[in-house]
Amino acid sequence: MSTPVQNHVINHIGISVSNCEAAAEWYKKLFGFQSIGSIRHPKRSTQPNHCAFDIFPASLKEFKMAFLTAGNRVGFEIFEFIEPKTYVPQPEFEYHRGGVFHICVTDADPNALADRMVEAGGKRIGVSARPNSENTMVYVSDPWGNAIGILDGSYERVIGMMQMSA
The missing domain is CATH 3.10.180.10 (2,3-Dihydroxybiphenyl 1,2-Dioxygenase, domain 1)
Known part of the structure; x- marks a missing residue:
């Protein structure tokens, strides 16, 4: 007998930007998203036990992360990868690329x-x-x-x- 599949709720969405602080302010100003705590700035050299360093490869040395929440309590995370640096692949909207x-x-x-x-x-x-x-x-x-x-x-x-x- 199979277990029924649960209709899961979206917990959070994460985006990558080249300026975490500016993006957090932009999303708060335009959408009314609320901050949850302060922007975090983990570095592998000083916080090697941070959970992100368990997930991402050793090439990730440093990043920033902001935690926001939308009006329906869905989380909105903003990442700025510092080493290696976040990049925006194209100035044009690439509707046909894979991913989100x-x-x-x-x-x-x-x-x-x-x-x-x-x-x-x-x-x-x-x-x-x-x-x-x-x-x-x-x-x-x-x-x-x-x-x-x-x-x-x-x-x-x-x-x-x-x-x-x-």
């Missing part, structure tokens, strides 16, 4: 939030779109190249409406 494609937030006015994000150093990706007759979606990248979708409805509602119109 984007994160998405919900906002009643996606275009207004996108405008604020651009004013704060982000970059619009394409134009706003209508996934169904009732909703709007916009994509913007943060100043470090991470793609962020913005929807004006819940995931279940937007996808449900798309399925009904298909």
